[in-house]
Each structure stands twice: as structure tokens, then as C-alpha cells.
Amino acid sequence: MLISEFFIMVDQPTLLSTQLFYKNRVVEVTLNRVMLGFWKEIETRRKRSASFNCISKDADHHFLLVSEIVGARETKEEEDQTNKDGGRKHRVLLYPYAFTVSYTERTKHHCWRCKDIIFHCLDEAQRQQWVQTINNQLSLLSIRPKRLLVYINPYSGKQRGKWIYEQRVAPLFSRASISTDVIVTESANHARDHLKTEVDLKQCDGVVCVGGDGMFSEVVHGLVSRTQSDSRVDQNQPNQDLVPCALRIGIIPAGSTDCICYSTTGTNDPVTSALHIIMGDSQPMDVCSVHHNNTFLRYSVSLLGYGFYGDVLTDSERKRWMGPSRYDFSGLKTFLTHQYYEGTVAFLPAEDNLGNPRDKIKCMTGCHICELGANNGQLLSGDHVDKMAEENSDKETSGDGVWRVIRGKFLAINAASMSCACPRSPRGLSPYAHLADGTTDLILVRKASRLDFLRHLMRHTNKDDQFDMSFVEVHRVRRFRFVPKQSNGISEVDLSETSGKKICNQVCTAHPNNDTGHSNWNCDGEILPHADIQVSVHCQLIRLFARGVERRTTFDTYTWSVIEGSSLSWQA
């Protein structure tokens, strides 16, 4: 925030300004459109350090941004009793009319917390005026959701989804005056089918899923499919431009991996996610459509993995009873099996201005690569990409320009549409992948020794570059195809004749999978029924209640110092 922006905030017309009691002092509290506060100590002048978010370090001046207030309410007596404060008795006797303002505070590791400040009024009328004026102001923030549809998977992760929602999230929604329709799912695909066919989407401002990546995937499938069918768009056409979903999706993490939540907020903390939903944050996100022979299979937003991650998932599905540790068990088993797979990958590289998977440009809040991607995405979506491939196919024979073809033996083929950061791998499978640039990072891990593969895997857990190995290559792509060896006709094709659309067609008309010598595709934690697939990235098809990973994380970095009441400095 610039100093000039700060003065603009202060200069807003005052909505309400009175003297109130705060702790053991009389203070003057002011509310305008953008901030609550600037309350000034009148009786005592005792220096103390700041303890909340956007608050000055000097005891004289404090403020909260209205956009970071959760809500205001009349304080219940017990709430006031628990507020440890030396002057409490005196204050409660003199001024029993208290109200609480809840606001978000940033703590460590991208976690947000909901904090309270309690003010005391002279009478009931003054208290009501404050509570109403603050809440009216919040209701004018049109980006904030007022009605939410919530799906809880009671079996996600350690089966604590219901508890997490009821104990940690619902009380916050109620403080923010958000009304909810809560559905505890009764079977797999309950949420998806409900969204697809039954819900009146106009009756809510967003959909929340409580669970893991699988539950999020259900909601995405429900919403995207519903949006396409409402707009009469055929999902079976791989090159079809899809219609973006109007409703935002919130994720309350309660699953085994929680990779989408972690990659879009920087943490897998339910309270942080609830606060992002309340603030009405909006983070666009790419969605990959996956087709087999011109038939729609599934959407993917995080990882499409063949070979290692496909095999880990296939094995782990039989061990669901083990909970989240099933992935470690199956991971070790798959690692020891050390299976490689033969096949051909054809891909359409992204434009150079979208960077590359090793450029060290991280996708953060307000990412400019994603902004660029959205513009390119509009120019190059669907049929436009095909046209471009066709136009170039005569000029390109080596595959450098448009479609490229790589044949080989692979331990893993991974497409990461986002970093896929998660607690197991805090930087993720592709640390510099972008959430909303219209591309996916295609990682090809060729056949290598067990030791080399272990070194590659271990680099997912530390700061070393997992792509800096001779048997690993990574490409930023808009579309790709994969054909496993036994079922393809492409291996016979002379590469000099296979560029652009020809490659597409040859890959797409490959023989059906005969289920021998193939791995399975892990599509965001679901197993795909076919190995030969066509994948297209749809730029910014959905939006989440999130804002990407923020640069500054501790409240110190958000603290303004008011020096002698006039000059301001930014604490970095």
C-alpha cells in the first residue's frame, strides 16, 4: 500500500464517529467506507506494541481495513468475561453495552486467524448503531458471498470433515452473516450429480466443498458440466471452447493431499480457507479437459500422472482404509517395483512470453504471467489452436515450431496445471507452474536407475531443482496427446511427416488400449479408464474463493507505523 493510498483512506467521508470505551481507555472510534478505527486514546497515554493486522505501532492510532472485517455483533456476557483485561470489572460495571468486531489477522505460513476487538458503549442505542453501521457497510461489499451451498464428504482424509466444518468453519460463516445450505454426502458423486441436475444455481453465491482433492473434483465436474449443458455446449468435442462457470468454489481442506487448497492459499488450514471465502476472494484457475477418441473422460485441475503417480494411485485405492498414509505405503511399493512404460507424447508448446517451467517465476497473488495467459488464451483457444497448427504444419517438419513429438520409455509422465504444492511437497511437482495461465507443465521422466529416480523424488521435498537431471525434461504446453506403445500406430510414422494437425489425428485415431504393459492415468486422484488420451487446457474456466499465495506472510509486514501522527513508514 502506498502512503498516498493511506491518506485517501483517511480522507473518506466519515460514516460514524463517537467516543467508546476500549480496554481501560476512552477512545474516539471512526468508521468510513474503507477503514474502521483511527481511534485515539483520550484518557491514558500508555505506550504498547501493536497486536493486530493493519494497526499502527503507536498507541495513538489504530485502524482496520473494512475489507478485512468479518462482522460486528453484540458481545455476549461470557465473551466479555473471557477477555483478559485488568480494567474489565470496572468497565463492565460502567459500560455493559459491548460489541465485538471480528477481523482477519495474518499469522505465520500463510495462515489467517479471526481475531476480536471489544468496544463498550454508553447505552444500547449506541451499541446498535455501531453494529448496524459496520454490518451495513460490509453488506455493500458485493464480492462477498451471502448464501453458500456446502457439501461435506464425511469420509475424506481422517474422516474429520464434519467436525472441522461444524466446529471451525460454521461459527465464522455465522459471524459473517453468511447463510448456508449444508449437504453431507451419502455416496461418491452425490455432490457432482446434485450440482449437475438438481440445484438452482441462482439461489447461491458460491459452492463450498469440505474434503480433499477428490471432493473438489466432484464439485468442479458438477459445475462445469452444468454450465456447459445450460449453454448447450458439447463436452465431447476436445477442441470446444467451454463456457466459464459463474459461481466461485471454496475448499475447506479435510482430505489426504489437499493439493488444490495448498497451491491456491499457501496452506491447508480450514480457518484460513473459511476467511478467504468470507472476504469474497477470487482466484481464476485453469481446467484441463481429458478425452479419449473424441469422447469426454474427465476434467483435471492439478495432476495428470501416468506411470509412477498412476501406479501409486491404483495401488492406494485398494488401501483406502489406511487413510492418508496409504500414499506413502503405495509410493514405496511403486518405487521398489520401478516400472517404466513405453509410449509417444505429442504436445503443443505454449508461447515464449508465458515463461517456462524452470524460469523461477512463482505464481503469486496478482500474477502477471496468468494475466498474459488469459489474453493469449482468448486468442488461442479451441479451434484457433487447430487453425494455427494447420497453418504451420506445412512449414514445420521437425516439430520445433508447433506440435512436438517425443517417443520413449518413461518412469513417469506428469502434467501439472498448477504447482501441485502440498504438505508432502511444499514446492510441488512443478514449482513455477501457474494457476491460471492456460498452460500445463508436462514433465517427462525417462527410464533411469532406481537411485537416480529416488534423487529426483527427493528433490520434491527440498529446494533442489528436480528438473536438473539428464533423464528429466519439462515443457510448458497448451495441449498434449499420449499413446502407449502397444496401442498406437504412431511409432511407425516418419517424424518428418508428422507435424501440426497430422500428429494430432494420428495420435487420436490410435488403437484401443489392450490393458497390457500400460499404466493408468491418475487424474486428480481418480483413475482414468484409458491410457491414450488427448488433453486441452481451458484457461481460467473456474474461480476459487482464494487469492493465490501472498508474498508477505507475517503481520509485521502489514504494519503501518504512524510517526508523530503524520509521517508514515512501511515495515517490510
Ligand SMILES: CCCCCCCCCCCCC/C=C/[C@@H](O)[C@H](CO)NC(=O)CCCCCCCCCCCCCCC
Ligand atoms: C523419498 C521421499 C520422496 C517423496 C516424494 C514426494 C513427492 C510428492 C508429490 C506429491 C504430488 C501430489 C500431487 C497431487 C495430486 C492430487 O491430484 C491427487 C489427489 O489428491 N493426489 C494423489 O494422487 C496422491 C499422490 C501421492 C503421491 C505420494 C508419493 C509418495 C512417494 C514415496 C516414495 C518413497 C520412496 C522411498 C524410498 C526409500
Ligand SMILES: Nc1ncnc2c1ncn2[C@@H]1O[C@H](COP(=O)(O)OP(=O)(O)OP(=O)(O)O)[C@@H](O)[C@H]1O
Ligand atoms: N459419502 C461418501 N461416501 C463415499 N465416498 C464419497 C462420499 N462423498 C464423496 N466421496 C468420494 O470420496 C473420494 C475421496 O474424497 P476426498 O477427496 O474428499 O478425500 P481424500 O481422498 O481422503 O483426499 P484427497 O483427494 O485429498 O487425497 C472422492 O472421490 C469422492 O467422490
Ligand SMILES: [Ca+2]
Ligand atoms: Ca496453468
